Amino acid sequence: MKHPVFRYLYIFYSFVFLLHTINVFMENENINYIVGIFAILMLFVSFPLASRLFKILGGSFLLIGGYLFFTTGQSLHVIPSILTSNLSLLTLLAMLPWMNSIVRSGRFDRNLNLLMKGNVTDLGKLYPRSSLTTHILAAFLNLSAATISQDVLKNTLSSFSKEIRNSFITTASLRGYSLALLWSPLEIMVAVSLFTTGVDYVTVLPWLVFIAVVAYLLDSVFGRLYYKKYAFESMAVNHQPKINKKAIARKMVQFVCALIVFLTLVVLIGNLFELNFILTVTIIIFPFAFIWSLLLKRRKSFWTIGWNNWKAKTNTMQNFIVLFIGLSLFSTSLGDTSFLAVIEKPLSFVTSYPMLVLLLIQVIFVLLSMFGVHPIATVGILTGIITPLLDFMNPVSITLVLITGSVATFTVGTYGLLVTLTAMGTQQSPYRITIRNMPFAIGLWIVGTLVAYLLL
Structure with a gap:
C-alpha cells in the first residue's frame, strides 16, 4: 500500500469519473458496461486502502446486495452495469477540492477569521459571530472550515480555562458548520438525499435555508445567554487584532x-x-472556480493550491469508493426483489401518523451515527423504507427530514470524522462532544420535522 504506484491512483479514478460523466450525456449501454468493469477494478484497488469502518460498511452492502442479486435470478454479466449508479456522487466528491482551493487562494478564510476575532467583550457576543463565520466558510470549504475556525478560537480563548474553551469550540464551530451543510449545494448529503427522492434542489432550497436560519437564531440566543457571563479581561483589548473594515x-x-x-x-x-x-454542480465547479481566480487575479496560487489539494483528496477516496460501489449493488438489487412489497404492509399502519414517521427517520440517523455508521450508509439502509413512502407522502418532506437528520449527525456522531477531529484538537472525549450537542441535534430534528409535516 506504500508502493509509489498508489500516489497515482488519482489518474485512474479521474479517467473512470470522466468516462462516466461523458456517458451520462451519450447514454451508451456498452460504455456504461465498460465503466462498470472499471468500477469493479476501483473496488478491488480501494478496498485494502479503506479504513476498517468503511470496509465493514461497504463489505456488508456487497454481501447483502450480492445475496439479494442472486435471489432475483439475473445473470452475473449484468453486475458491472449495476455498479455505476452511484459514480455521479463519487465524481462530485472528486471535484469539491477545487472550490476549497479558490477560497483559500483568494484568502477569504483569513478575512473571515479577522471578523470573528475583532471587537468582542464577552463570549456571549463572540458566539453568534463564531458560528456565522464557520457557517460562511463551510459553504465552500466543507470540513476544513471547522478546523480553521477551531484553530482561531483556540487562539482567541487561550486566556480561558480548558473546560470553557472546549465547550465554546464544541458548540459554536460544530453547530455553525452543520447548518451550512444543511443547504450547501456542495454538501454530499444534500446530493445523496436529492438523488434518493428525485426532488429538485431549487424546490427544497428555500425550506432548507428557512430551517437553517431558524436553527441559527435559536442557537445564537442560547449562546448569547449561556456564555455572556464569561467576559474577556482588560488585557484582551491590547490583543484585539487590527482590521481594515x-x-x-x-x-x-x-x-x-x-x-x-x-x-x-x-x-x-x-x-x-x-x-x-x-x-x-459537478460540471460547474471547476470552470466557476477558475473564472473566479481570474477575476481575483489569483490564477497562479489557485493552480498551485488546487492541483495539490485535488491530487491529495482524489488519491484518498477509497472509503467513499468502497461504500458507494457497495451501496450501488445493494440498492439496485433491493429494488429488484419483493422485499419492498413486504415492508409496504407494515408501513401502511404508520401512515396515519406521518409526524412519527418523519421524526423516526431523523432519530435513526443520529442513533446509527453514535455507533459509527456514516449518514450515507444510513440512507442506503433506509432506501427500502423511503421508496414506498414516496408513493403516499410528499417527496419534499421526506427530502427535508433526510437532510436535517443526516446533518444533525455531524454534531453528535461519536465516531464521525468531524467529532473525532474536534476531540483530538481539543483533547476531550468524543462522548462529551456528543452530549453537549445532543440538545442542538434534537432541536434540529424538531424544526425539520415541523416544516416537513406542514408541507405534507
Missing part, C-alpha cells in the same frame, strides 16, 4: 456574491439543459 467588507461582499452566482448558475443551467442536481 473596508477591505474585509469588500471581501465579504465578493464572497457572498460568488455564492449567490454559483447557486443561480446551478439552478439555471440545471433547468436549461435538464440536468440533475449532482451533474450540474
Whole structure:
C-alpha cells in the first residue's frame, strides 16, 4: 500500500469519473458496461486502502446486495452495469477540492477569521459571530472550515480555562458548520438525499435555508445567554487584532456574491439543459472556480493550491469508493426483489401518523451515527423504507427530514470524522462532544420535522 504506484491512483479514478460523466450525456449501454468493469477494478484497488469502518460498511452492502442479486435470478454479466449508479456522487466528491482551493487562494478564510476575532467583550457576543463565520466558510470549504475556525478560537480563548474553551469550540464551530451543510449545494448529503427522492434542489432550497436560519437564531440566543457571563479581561483589548473594515467588507461582499452566482448558475443551467442536481454542480465547479481566480487575479496560487489539494483528496477516496460501489449493488438489487412489497404492509399502519414517521427517520440517523455508521450508509439502509413512502407522502418532506437528520449527525456522531477531529484538537472525549450537542441535534430534528409535516 506504500508502493509509489498508489500516489497515482488519482489518474485512474479521474479517467473512470470522466468516462462516466461523458456517458451520462451519450447514454451508451456498452460504455456504461465498460465503466462498470472499471468500477469493479476501483473496488478491488480501494478496498485494502479503506479504513476498517468503511470496509465493514461497504463489505456488508456487497454481501447483502450480492445475496439479494442472486435471489432475483439475473445473470452475473449484468453486475458491472449495476455498479455505476452511484459514480455521479463519487465524481462530485472528486471535484469539491477545487472550490476549497479558490477560497483559500483568494484568502477569504483569513478575512473571515479577522471578523470573528475583532471587537468582542464577552463570549456571549463572540458566539453568534463564531458560528456565522464557520457557517460562511463551510459553504465552500466543507470540513476544513471547522478546523480553521477551531484553530482561531483556540487562539482567541487561550486566556480561558480548558473546560470553557472546549465547550465554546464544541458548540459554536460544530453547530455553525452543520447548518451550512444543511443547504450547501456542495454538501454530499444534500446530493445523496436529492438523488434518493428525485426532488429538485431549487424546490427544497428555500425550506432548507428557512430551517437553517431558524436553527441559527435559536442557537445564537442560547449562546448569547449561556456564555455572556464569561467576559474577556482588560488585557484582551491590547490583543484585539487590527482590521481594515473596508477591505474585509469588500471581501465579504465578493464572497457572498460568488455564492449567490454559483447557486443561480446551478439552478439555471440545471433547468436549461435538464440536468440533475449532482451533474450540474459537478460540471460547474471547476470552470466557476477558475473564472473566479481570474477575476481575483489569483490564477497562479489557485493552480498551485488546487492541483495539490485535488491530487491529495482524489488519491484518498477509497472509503467513499468502497461504500458507494457497495451501496450501488445493494440498492439496485433491493429494488429488484419483493422485499419492498413486504415492508409496504407494515408501513401502511404508520401512515396515519406521518409526524412519527418523519421524526423516526431523523432519530435513526443520529442513533446509527453514535455507533459509527456514516449518514450515507444510513440512507442506503433506509432506501427500502423511503421508496414506498414516496408513493403516499410528499417527496419534499421526506427530502427535508433526510437532510436535517443526516446533518444533525455531524454534531453528535461519536465516531464521525468531524467529532473525532474536534476531540483530538481539543483533547476531550468524543462522548462529551456528543452530549453537549445532543440538545442542538434534537432541536434540529424538531424544526425539520415541523416544516416537513406542514408541507405534507
